[in-house]
Every structure is written in C-alpha cells, then in structure tokens.
Amino acid sequence: MASESRTIKTFECTARHVNYPTHFLPIDTTNPKEKEKCVRFTVTELGPVCGIKQEPFKIGEIIAVCNGCLNAFLARTLVRSFINSKVTVCPICPYVLNKDEIKLTHLEKLRLQIDLHNENIDLREYHLEQRREELKTLSKNHQKDKRTLDKLWDPDDQSSSNEDPEIKQIVTESRIKDEILFENSKKTKEEEIDRFSCLINENKEILSKLLNEEKKIVEAQETKQFIQWRNEMTKKALVISAFALVFIASFKIIQYNFFCSFFND
Numbered sequence: 729m730a731s732e733s734r735t736i737k738t739f740e741c742t743a744r745h746v747n748y749p750t751h752f753l754p755i756d757t758t759n760p761k762e763k764e765k766c767v768r769f770t771v772t773e774l775g776p777v778c779g780i781k782q783e784p785f786k787i788g789e790i791i792a793v794c795n796g797c798l799n800a801f802l803a804r805t806l807v808r809s810f811i812n813s814k815v816t817v818c819p820i821c822p823y824v825l826n827k828d829e830i831k832l833t834h835l836e837k838l839r840l841q842i843d844l845h846n847e848n849i850d851l852r853e854y855h856l857e858q859r860r861e862e863l864k865t866l867s868k869n870h871q872k873d874k875r876t877l878d879k880l881w882d883p884d885d886q887s888s889s890n891e892d893p894e895i896k897q898i899v900t901e902s903r904i905k906d907e908i909l910f911e912n913s914k915k916t917k918e919e920e921i922d923r924f925s926c927l928i929n930e931n932k933e934i935l936s937k938l939l940n941e942e943k944k945i946v947e948a949q950e951t952k953q954f955i956q957w958r959n960e961m962t963k964k965a966l967v968i969s970a971f972a973l974v975f976i977a978s979f980k981i982i983q984y985n986f987f988c989s990f991f992n993d
Contacts (some may be wrong), residue, residue, distance in 0.1 A: 739795070741789045745791070746775055754978060770799065796973065808843060810827045874906070
C-alpha cells in the first residue's frame with residue numbers, strides 16, 4: 729500500500745533501459761512488482777530521453793518516474809525544476825508530485841550542483857555580453873551627440889569664432905553635461921562588467937573543483953566495477969578449471985580401467 733501512495737518512483741538507469749526502452753511500456757497487470765517496472769520513456773533517434781531536457785539518459789544516472797502518467801525524467805533535472813517553483817506538478821501531466829520522494833545519490837547531487845553552476849555561468853555570460861554591447865552603444869551615441877554639437881559650434885574651428893555667444897554657452901554647457909553623464913554611465917557599465925566577470929570566474933573555479941570531484945567518484949566506481957567483474961571472471965575460470973580437472977581425471981580413470989580390463993582378458 730505504501731508504494732501505491734507514492735507519487736514518484738526512482739531507479740538507476742541500466743543498459744537494458746537504454747537499449748530496450750519499449751520493454752518497459754505499461755501493461756495490464758495486477759502484479760505490483762510488474763507495475764513497478766512500467767515506464768513510458770520518451771524515445772528519439774538518440775534513444776530514451778529526459779521528458780524535460782530531451783537529453784538522452786546515461787547508464788548509472790537516476791531516473792524519476794511520475795506515477796500519474798509514468799513518464800520518465802532525469803531525477804536531478806526534475807529536482808532542478810522544483811527549486812524555484814511553489815507547486816511541484818509533473819511537467820507533462822497535472823499530477824502533484826512529492827519532491828521529497830526523489831532520492832539522489834551523492835554523485836547525482838554533485839551533478840545537480842554542476843548543472844546549477846553551468847546555468848549560472850551561462851546566465852552571467854549573457855548579462856556580461858549585454859553590458860558590453862550597452863557600453864559600445866553608449867560610446868557610439870556619445871560620439872554621435874558630440875558630432876551634433878560640433879555642427880552647432882566647434883571650439884577648434886577658427887572660422888566659427890564669430891558665432892553667437894549664447895549658442896556657444898549653450899553648446900559648452902551641453903558638452904559638459906553630456907561628458908559627465910557619459911563618464912558616469914560608462915563607469916557604471918564598466919563596474920557591472922567587472923562584477924559579472926568576477927562572478928563568472930568564481931563560478932568556473934567552483935565548477936572546476938566539482939568536475940574534478942565527479943571525475944574521481946566516476947573513476948572509483950569504474951575501478952570497483954572492474955574489480956567485481958575481474959573477481960567474477962576469476963570465479964568462473966576456477967569453476968571451469970575444476971570441471972576440466974574432474975573431466976580429465978574421470979577420463980584417465982576410465983582409460984586406465986579400460987586398459988586394465990583389456991590386458992586382463
């Protein structure tokens with residue numbers, strides 16, 4: 729009964745899920761164990777993909793399945809979608825999900841942090857590029873305004889020395905105001921550019937550490953899996969060797985008995 733009241737089921741993605749996703753399609757059954765295996769994978773030319781990001785599942789990742797529609801999502805991506813949301817509803821159907829039922833491994837929690845830092849870097853790089861473009865536009869507009877004022881009165885042009893003093897005063901005051909406004913705006917943009925650059929560098933430093941930690945965990949898991957595989961192969965080899973020795977010994981005994989009976993006759 730406890731499993732029926734759950735809104736989400738999670739499991740580790742295996743080679744069978746990746747290679748044979750249609751084998752897990754929902755079937756009419758009263759067997760709770762069979763129902764637990766049912767998943768409605770979204771399958772593309774890349775294979776089964778997350779229902780949110782449309783990225784293919786990888787072996788070892790944790791998959792979360794909505795018990796309402798049985799659609800599959802990358803568990804950490806589903807958790808990410810709930811971070812800034814007050815209502816935890818399935819992204820595909822209106823089934824309300826309990827986010828506390830999503831159990832992530834240490835590696836998946838680490839990858840969630842990596843995803844968040846990548847998103848922060850992308851967002852801040854976007855804002856950084858915006859500020860740079862705004863600074864370029866600000867400089868262009870400032871130069872354009874200067875050329876407009878120069879047409880009214882250019883202090884470097886000796887031929888314009890007889891211009892109306894009132895125009896000269898207005899142009900001079902406008903130049904001073906525009907220059908002050910430009911310098912203040914320029915300073916603000918440059919400070920924002922420096923701030924975003926520092927934040928991006930900080931994020932990249934943290935991301936680099938997280939990626940190194942992820943690499944170590946994955947390498948440790950691969951080493952453990954290799955050792956387990958090697959031990960299994962060693963056991964199988966020992967069993968085969970034992971059978972071979974028994975077979976050879978039996979053959980020798982049969983051969984010996986045959987020759988003994990032959991010579992006795």
